[in-house]
Amino acid sequence: MWHYAPPLRDMRFVIDEVLQAPAAWADMPVFDGLDGETAAEVLAQAGRFAAEVLAPLNGPGDLAGCRWRDGEVTTPAGFAAAYRAFVEGGWPALACDPDCGGQGLPQLLNAALYEMLAAANHAWTMYPGLLHGAYECLHAHATGDLRERYLAKVTSGEWLSTMCLTEAHAGSDLGLLRTRAEPNGDGSYAVNGQKIFISGGEHDLTDNIVHLVLARLRGAPEGTKGLSLLLVPKWLPDGARNAVHCDAIEKKMGLKGSATCTMRFEGATGWLLGEAHRGLSAMFLMMNAARLHVGLQGLGHLEVSTQNALRQATERVQSRAPRRPAGAEAAPADAVIWHPAIRRTLWTLQARAEGGRVLAYWAAQALDEAAAHPDEAVRAAANDRAALLTPVVKSLLTELGHAGADQALGVWGGHGYIHEMGIEQVVRDSRIAMIYEGTNEIQAIDLLLRKVLPDGGVRLGQLLDWADAQAEGAAQATRVRLGLQAVRDCAAGLVSGAEVDAEWPYRAADDFLRALGEALLACAWARSEAAARAALAGGAPDRAFYEAKLQRAQFQANYLAGELPRCLMAVERARAELPFLPAL
Template identity: 45%
Template structure:
């Protein structure tokens, strides 16, 4: 059976040695209790829960899936009991305000737990994960009465939450949604419509489910300007146990994440309550969506890390052929496959993406803390930088997470295609990450079109200035030159390419769409290059000082070299393709797409 071991050493490296989390927490109001000792204790307990409780249920969830019976959904064996342990451990309340029953700890600390939980069992993690987004939405936009009624129960974990956006005829284009909200004399609304692809929409793990639903008021304007946001509970708090016109019509039959219930949800004159201003629901929902997008970026890391861990164990154990340089294990009938260069390339690719992705996500998590707790210019800068990095983190990390999962299956050879090893499940489970919370293509349009070009490049400059300052500070560091020189060149090219695409787009808007995915992937490789250079710098300094585990730090430096020499050059082909223009995509007449 495949296993998961929380990579606490690497997590602590990124937190304490690269990102200086202790100083980060002490500089923000309300984070003083997040001392190194407390953070370490929380991580260790989270690791135990992920390794001992959730990891053994990962294949169980895939094999059993969820079952539907006349609207009721039963989760796989052990899922409900694991959730009760999760609630009893106080995990849902970790990063929420004390006045609503939370522990008042930083959002970034919650993300550490989410990484371990999600890597151990992604399907299970989606149940509390969706609740977290619902909590953030209520906290940001709900009334005090709504918070006392719903947020407290979500924070405690007694109830769970969902987000209900997609309808059968509309996915990303939410301006087409048809779900209706009829105002009532008591100030409530009657919600009617059907939502699809609702993760954790119905299950047996909690007493109530709080749905956050997009719907239209009778006099709403057309398009996205006429969308409002509503709380629609499965059971009204005052009549807990009685139906509220909310039902699960069916479960989707899916490629992966079988342990999570993906539901068709029907709202039949269900009682709901407006969150935020009328017709501003999409603005409010972005609180939920941004949370979900960072959570999905974490999924990319999870599949890369899980794939790497299990591939590495197998590659050290599986005997096949001899090393090209001669027998590495003459006492055995063959050598372990880790001696072969192509196997090592796949393992190093997984390692580079997992550890680089971890640094990026933890950095984004610190920005989330600053957006929530800082003030003035510091808050504004963090918000702008997070807005720029979120589509990169979501799309890039899920793309390379899927690549890493595929490498895992490949390393196992024919055994990877067999269910018992878990590698084909990792591939199937990871595939959804590039689709939900906005596909890679949607994230790319958001990055290039909205975040970069619509700000005349200011959003990009927020990050490239950070990269420039780092390279400038290390310009005389001979030991780091092999990383700094490529980053300097890449940083300049990044701005130049953006200008060229922007100039073309002024003549033809299709140029944005034609370049967008290549641009996003280029940006992702550049961003990870920055973090790998930072990690290499720390590792070099530790080795020079004779501090810590020399083998760990040397591995960091070697992996950084691999990233810069084997992965970062992918940007070369992306430059060519994104600059080739839209004509090679758009010149073929529609009727010529024939077979």
């Protein structure tokens, strides 16, 4: 009953016509020779893998789950074979440096790949989900034998990697970590401690697992400034098993095919990555990549929920609707799709998914420009844009992904609550994306308190100027620009208001992030509308696609645009001091 069809047509529209990425690639020598047709073929092959290999394993993997026995983990049937096919296809190395064995393709294409993987099978995608972040970390910080021994294996995906941060008493507050690392006298360290919630800490997909572990060296300062990053492999270079133990796997609400492990390091041998006491900055290379990928998970949940809800609403016959629009013979007269409430839900889901795709791909394109553009000023501007877009993409798209799956479930009625329909699994799987890699509340604080207020909103103003330019040529440009100005004014009020009430930005952060996200979604639709109009004016043969795109742009402007003023009002309401809750 459940299916996934890669949205290749819309992906090409966003990449080729909205972002005009092929022209941008031509300005970056590292992407020399890459054109739209080549990119389309990469996406088609990735979509085939997602739809034909991963999607059929999703429901069965959820029912089977992972099994733990004597420290070993067995993944659901088919997961290991799918991972071997993934590596053989070269997918882990897609956006990695060719000097390290990578293919050197843009982060933008890697983002599209991971959107499809997560939509098809989120639990399976958790295993390679940290690979690119681990590659970035090793590429930047591994030297000598460490680089020679591990970088190529991680780049190719032959060895998977983990990110070991969380401890039972220290979730988001990493300064409380207790894991210790003592020098062995030969350049290595003995790592002692326990980590929890470690995705892929143990599994049967690869021969070795490269754990990247935050720990505190002897004599290190307290807090986050005293943390160091160490590479701790499951198997040591001499073939001996390292003292790394999986003590248990969690029984979770969702993602049951993903092994979430409790890991114990008992004098495990590890090597320092980067400088001592600067482990958190090294780890952020991995975390920032992961946060974009988590946003793409939200987008994948929203896309696959929309597809299946639309099909269900078209096929399900129940309670004749008041009327069927003239000329609409695509579904029976008594299909639930003709009920206004269902149509509004479906329009909302589709508009959110397509607008969210533009927003996520903008962030990925900014990463490409920040890393590869030959003009230093362009690189700096793109880096600032990516820094602001990343928390918005992570938070907004995971929120929309979970809320969208929840809304979509209603299209099935009571049947949606049953596992065989597929949608209840998405509701369960999608919830964690709002929590891990920094909760959405932390993303909001990161955006407002660390990236907007410190410079008085200068970088935010530059992002809003850039977004304003994206609306050029759209029928809704004036309305979109008014929204951007409202966000600018809101930020200015928070900058000045924080001097009087230092807690106000904390109370307002969630709503401010959502306001910025809604303003950017409106810009995404304005840009999409302008691109669709240009295609129709140029005689594009696929008129139905572009006309439907214009209809959804109009729906965004008329119906969903009301979300922005509600968010801004919530920011203003947060100015009032909240009373403390009474003691229980």
